[in-house]
């Protein structure tokens with residue numbers, strides 16, 4: 001079970017005030033993270049624009065490049081908290097379509113977004129998600145899910161690939177033919193095989209590293225476009 005302690009690195013951290021732990025008692029890596037975080041132009045932009053996370057700018061770039069959103073679409077956002085992606089999609093769709101979001105962490109409500117709180121690895125949670133969709137065909141599946149990092153690659157990478165496999169299964173079963181699937185992956189063990197599997201399922205598969213994705217992060221985004229009726 002993923003620990004719920006460490007938040008997603010794209011969350012907008014609260015600026016440390018005088019009442020917070022003094023910098024001297026923080027670890028070197030957490031001091032560096034905080035320095036980088038508050039100097040990051042995407043963090044500043046997200047705060048100024050009232051977005052819930054800097055991750056919204058990654059999605060914006062990915063969506064705009066391939067024109068992935070059209071009015072009326074049904075979009076599922078896996079690993080949605082704190083809500084930057086859902087916020088972006090809801091705004092882009094205007095009053096049309098549907099956004100169904102889920103996360104193992106709670107997420108403050110967002111107007112026009114149906115949210116499910118639960119662990120995507122659990123069958124019961126998947127059943128609840130399907131009940132929320134109520135048979136509505138999905139046009140776009142997004143997954144920004146990532147486990148809390150332990151810092152040990154041999155632990156983190158299999159956890160990440162497990163979530164990615166579950167997201168691919170979900171898209172296999174519930175994304176409509178011709179639909180698109182966008183997923184965050186970490187480059188490492190299992191990555192190449194996963195992309196091979198995507199190529200069997202989608203007419204076109206590309207790997208993207210958006211500008212807002214931190215250079216030293218192993219994350220990239222795989223985009224499967226045009227879901228095939230049958231796996232090749």
Ligand SMILES: C[S@@+](CC[C@H](N)C(=O)[O-])C[C@H]1O[C@@H](n2cnc3c(N)ncnc32)[C@H](O)[C@@H]1O
Nearest residue numbers: 008053055079082083084085104120144145146
């Ligand atoms: C990078 S953050 C997502 C940021 C989000 N896209 C945004 O724009 O605000 C990754 C998310 O994956 C979620 N996650 C990790 N494991 C999960 C699981 N087993 N089920 C559901 N969500 C999970 C985390 O709780 C975290 O909120």
